[in-house]
Amino acid sequence: xxxxxxxxxxxxxxxxxxxxxxxxxxxxxxxxxxxxxxxxxxxxxxxxxxxxxxxxxxxxxxxxxxxxxxxxxxxxxxxxxxxxxxxxxxxxxxxxxxxxxxxxxxxxxxxxxxxxxxxxxxxxxxxxxxxxxxxxxxxxxxxxxxxxxxxxxxxxxxxxxxxxxxxxxxxxxxxxxxxxxxxxxxxxxxxxxxxxxxxxxxxxxxxxxxxxxxxxxxxxxxxxxxxxxxxxxxxxxxxxxxxxxxxxxxxxxxxxxxxxxxxxxxxxxxxxxxxxxxxxxxxxxxxxxxxxxxxxxxxxxxxxxxxxxxxxxxxxxxxxxxxxxxxxxxxxxxxxxxxxxxxxxxxxxxxxxxxxxxxxxxxxxxxxxxxxxxxxxxxxxxxxxxxxxxxxxxxxxxxxxxxxxxx
Amino acid sequence: xxxxxxxxxxxxxxxxxxxxxxxxxxxxxxxxxxxxxxxxxxxxxxxxxxxxxxxxxxxxxxxxxxxxxxxxxxxxxxxxxxxxxxxxxxxxxxxxxxxxxxxxxxxxxxxxxxxxxxxxxxxxxxxxxxxxxxxxxxxxxxxxxxxxxxxxxxxxxxxxxxxxxxxxxxxxxxxxxxxxxxxxxxxxxxxxxxxxxxxxxxxxxxxxxxxxxxxxxxxxxxxxxxx
Numbered sequence: 001x002x003x004x005x006x007x008x009x010x011x012x013x014x015x016x017x018x019x020x021x022x023x024x025x026x027x028x029x030x031x032x033x034x035x036x037x038x039x040x041x042x043x044x045x046x047x048x049x050x051x052x053x054x055x056x057x058x059x060x061x062x063x064x065x066x067x068x069x070x071x072x073x074x075x076x077x078x079x080x081x082x083x084x085x086x087x088x089x090x091x092x093x094x095x096x097x098x099x100x101x102x103x104x105x106x107x108x109x110x111x112x113x114x115x116x117x118x119x120x121x122x123x124x125x126x127x128x129x130x131x132x133x134x135x136x137x138x139x140x141x142x143x144x145x146x147x148x149x150x151x152x153x154x155x156x157x158x159x160x161x162x163x164x165x166x167x168x169x170x171x172x173x174x175x176x177x178x179x180x181x182x183x184x185x186x187x188x189x190x191x192x193x194x195x196x197x198x199x200x201x202x203x204x205x206x207x208x209x210x211x212x213x214x215x216x217x218x219x220x221x222x223x224x225x226x227x228x229x230x231x232x233x234x235x236x237x238x239x240x241x242x243x244x245x246x247x248x249x250x251x252x253x254x255x256x257x258x259x260x261x262x263x264x265x266x267x268x269x270x271x272x273x274x275x276x277x278x279x280x281x282x283x284x285x286x287x288x289x290x291x292x293x294x295x296x297x298x299x300x301x302x303x304x305x306x307x308x309x310x311x312x313x314x315x316x317x318x319x320x321x322x323x324x325x326x327x328x329x330x331x332x333x334x335x336x337x338x339x340x341x342x343x344x345x346x347x348x349x350x351x352x353x354x355x356x357x358x359x360x361x362x363x364x365x366x367x368x369x370x371x372x373x374x375x376x377x378x379x380x381x382x383x384x385x386x387x388x389x390x391x392x393x394x395x396x397x398x399x400x401x402x403x404x405x406x407x
Numbered sequence: 408x409x410x411x412x413x414x415x416x417x418x419x420x421x422x423x424x425x426x427x428x429x430x431x432x433x434x435x436x437x438x439x440x441x442x443x444x445x446x447x448x449x450x451x452x453x454x455x456x457x458x459x460x461x462x463x464x465x466x467x468x469x470x471x472x473x474x475x476x477x478x479x480x481x482x483x484x485x486x487x488x489x490x491x492x493x494x495x496x497x498x499x500x501x502x503x504x505x506x507x508x509x510x511x512x513x514x515x516x517x518x519x520x521x522x523x524x525x526x527x528x529x530x531x532x533x534x535x536x537x538x539x540x541x542x543x544x545x546x547x548x549x550x551x552x553x554x555x556x557x558x559x560x561x562x563x564x565x566x567x568x569x570x571x572x573x574x575x576x577x578x579x580x581x582x583x584x585x586x587x588x589x590x591x592x593x594x595x596x597x598x599x600x601x602x603x604x605x606x607x608x609x610x611x612x613x614x615x616x617x618x619x620x621x622x623x624x625x626x627x628x629x630x631x632x633x634x
Contacts, residue, residue, distance in 0.1 A: 002523050009511050303507040306468060307521040307568070308496020310489045401460075401469045404503055404580075 003313065007320040010297070025289040026329045028282035029384065033333020036275045036376045037368075038340040043271065045341075045366035046354075047264045051230075053194030054253045056124040057202075059091070059224035060233045063240070064249045076223065083243045084236045086228045089121035094210040095221040099166045100203070102155045109151065111165060111203045113210020113220070122226040125191060125204070132159030132189030136206040143209035145185040150200035152190045162186050165203070167213060183213045195257075222249075272375065279380055283326070283387035290322045290388055294395035301395065302403025311396040318392035319385070326384020330377055337376075341366040414441035414477075415608055416465060416576060421474030423460050423631075434460045436631040437474070444575070447602055447609040449619045452628035458612040459580050461628070465610060466499055466578045467491045496525050500569030504581035506561040508553040508568075514540065514560075515549040518567045525572060539567040543597070559590035563597070570601065576608045577601075583615060595621065 011022075063080070073092060080087055094113035099106060116136050120126065125146070126134050136144045147157060157163060163185055168178045185205060193199050211217065227233055233252035241250045254261050301314050347353060348363050423435040434457045442448050442465075450458045463469040464476060467483055476483045478498070483491065508517050515536055522532035540549060543563045553561055562582065569577055579598065583591035595618050602609045611622070619625050627634045 002526075006523075009516075299507060300509050303501075303503075303509070304520070304524070305492070306466070306495065306501040306507075308492050308524045308572075310492035312489065313492070313524070399469075401463045404463075404468070404507065405459075 003316045004320055007317050007324065010300075010317070011321055011324060021285075021289045021292055022325060025282070025285035026325055026332065028285045029279065029326055029329025029380065030332035030336055032275070032279035032282040033330050033376060033380050034336035034340055035278055036272065036379075037334050037337025037373070038344070039271050039275055040268070040372040040376060041337065041341040041366040041368050042344060042364070043264060043268050044369050044372055046364045047261070048367045049194065049364040050257055050260060050264075051253075054256055055230055056128060057193045057195065057198060058253050058256055059122045060227040060230050060253050061087075061225035061237055061240070062222060062251045063225065063244070064095075064222035066247055066249050073220070073223075079244065080223075080225070080240065083240055084227075086232060086236065087225050088228050089118065089226040090223045091115050091118035091122040092207065092220040092223055093119075094207055094214065094216065094219075096167060096210060096214055098203075099168070100151065100155065100163060101166060102157075102163050105155060107151065107154060107201070109165065109201050109203055111167075111205060111210060111213070113205055113207040113213075115207045122224045128191045128193055129189050130192045132187065135188045136204070138206070138209065139186055142184055142186045143205050143213075144188045146189045146191050146204040147187055148199035148202045149190050149192045150196070151203065152187070154200075157187050157190075159187050159189060165213075169215075181213065181215075183209075185209075272379075276379055276383075279383050282329070283383045286322050286325050286329075286384055287387040287391055289325070290318060290391035291394070293321060294318065294391050294398070297395075298398060298403040301398070302400045305400040306404065315392045315396040318395045319388045322388025322392065323381070323385055326381060326387070329384070330380040333380070334373070334376070338368070341368075413443065415444040415446075415479060416610075417441040417477045418461070418465065418471070419475040419477070421461070421464060421471040421476065423457070423464065423469070424472050434631050435464070435471070438631070438633065440465075440626070442576075442608060442610060445606060445608055446624060447599070447622050448611070449622035449625045450610070450612045450628060451614070451616070451619045451625060452634075454614075456628040457631040458628055462578055462580050462610065462612050466501060466576075467495055468501075496521055496572060498575050500572070500574040500577045502562070502565050502569050502577070502579040502582045504584040506553070506565040506585075508561055508564055510553055513550050513552055514545060514556065514564045517553070517564055518571050521568060521572045535571050536567070539571050540564070543567050557590075558586050559593060562586060562590070562594055566594070566597065566601070570605065570607075573605070574607070576610060579609070579611045579613075581613055582611065583613070583618060591615070591618075 063076075077090060080090065092115050096111040096113070098109055098111050100109045114123075114136070129146075130149060131152070134146070136146065138144055142162065151157065155163065164182050165185060167181045167183070169181050170178055185203070191204070193202060207220065211219070227236060230253065234254065237250045237252040241248070244250070301309070301317070304314070344353065345366055354364060418438055418440045421435055421438045422433065424431040424433040438461065440461075450461065452458050460469065464471050467476070470484060478494075483494070486494065509520070512520070515533065518536035518540055519532040522535055523529070527535070537549065540546060543566065545560060545563055545567070548556060548560060548564075553564070556564065582598070583594050586594060598609060598611070599621065601607060611618070613619055
């Protein structure tokens with residue numbers, strides 16, 4: 001504690017802390033740390049936004065019967081519950097590829113019929129509503145629908161507007177022939193799925209309307225599952241696939257954007273180490289500043305030696321001094337990094353910083369994970385500690401007698 | 408190696424030389440010296456005679472190139488840097504021509520410093536430092552920084568700092584060299600007064616012949632040898 005007190009008095013006495021070389025070394029460290037913090041925050045924010053949006057609109061697991069529609073839901077549910085007790089909820093859905101045509105515009109869309117009673121136990125769509133109401137209750141004969149914001153924008157659709165969907169239905173006798181079915185839907189609400197592809201193509205309606213539209217009776221395409229722990233989805237998917245057999249197509253939520261999740265996973269450490277080079281460069285400032293300090297304090301350290309300071313004590317003082325500036329730089333850097341992230345989130349309201357067609361998301365949050373912050377702090381601390389060693393060692397080796405010769 | 412001896416501090420055949428190109432610059436050329444406990448010794452000589460170098464070696468601030476330094480029979484040249492640092496803190500006090508007070512600390516904190524280095528508690532260190540500063544007439548200057556003190560006051564603070572750990576030996580290298588005549592004489596008298604009151608062994612290096620004449624034992628040096 002004495003060494004800490006002594007060093008802090010040396011560096012904080014009078015205007016010494018504010019001298020230019022100290023400020024420059026501190027600023028360099030702060031900028032390096034800020035970039036590292038902000039980059040990790042944006043990376044984690046992207047991953048978190050993508051994970052959350054995917055789980056909200058996809059569920060944790062998707063089970064589809066290959067080649068035909070599922071007829072006996074009770075039997076399938078019983079098997080799933082036996083094989084995977086961590087499944088908390090299930091909801092059936094019917095998926096239809098269709099075309100939306102309105103006012104001369106045409107677009108390929110995906111109509112998803114969901115079970116109104118169970119859909120919210122598996123998906124979390126309500127927070128994604130940006131206009132209208134979250135309801136799929138039929139208005140008379142006309143089915144209600146929730147549409148992605150991309151579709152709403154493209155076809156200029158608002159709540160209570162109607163639109164028609166065309167379902168190409170292949171003829172049983174001649175597969176080259178289609179007999180289109182048309183159904184009218186009324187928009188109840190507009191959703192921002194958080195994922196660009198879904199915003200551009202997805203329409204959600206109630207399961208009964210979709211079944212009527214496709215004329216499939218009570219059949220449905222598959223089930224969406226919610227697990228007690230989404231991180232176990234991959235393991236449970238493999239387990240279910242093994243037990244249910246190749247007749248079922250099973251996907252977990254990460255697979256929907258596997259490339260992006262993998263990219264984040266691999267790029268995060270790469271970016272971390274690339275930006276860490278900035279911190280290393282900044283640490284040279286600490287080092288050179290400490291060399292100046294060694295010369296300035298030569299006489300003081302010599303008299304401390306006469307009073308009983310050992311070379312190791314001197315090394316401690318210089319090391320604490322370097323680490324003190326490194327620590328201050330790291331703290332300022334963290335604060336600056338948080339401000340940069342806040343600015344990034346704010347700027348997304350006015351400018352397109354994340355092209356949605358590339359990154360799937362048009363807006364992301366910023367997330368600070370404890371392990372990221374710890375990695376930044378520990379890395380900066382270790383680098384600043386290493387940067388002090390050479391000047392501190394040099395300072396401790398200087399001749400005491402020479403330092404006492406002059407004032 | 409222990410050396411049975413009645414002297415408190417002694418050097419045996421001490422040489423000190425520095426490399427200078429292909430040759431060596433010899434500062435001390437095989438000196439012997441014995442200082443008894445409670446003795447007051449003054450070392451005089453022209454600039455470059457090697458007085459300060461000898462004082463630094465006696466005070467363990469420097470090591471001889473050859474030869475031995477003994478304190479109370481113990482060979483100091485064999486001890487580690489860490490052990491010598493502890494030894495200095497406990498046994499020796501130093502006063503230099505330039506006061507070498509730490510500018511960032513008050514007079515009181517400067518005097519407390521050797522106690523804090525030794526691991527003494529803050530309160531005990533403060534009490535010891537205050538007592539000594541009061542004894543040296545600096546009671547009103549405790550919270551003053553060195554830059555706020557006169558030359559004489561600065562040197563008295565430096566003396567208090569050298570004595571706060573109650574050392575057995577006080578070394579002084581030109582202690583009055585940077586003071587005017589009046590302040591210089593006051594400091595000289597103070598040294599003898601303190602030597603008697605605290606039963607110190609005093610080793611002083613000076614140019615000042617008048618100061619040297621006050622010592623019972625004066626040693627003359629020239630070119631690294633006694634004359």
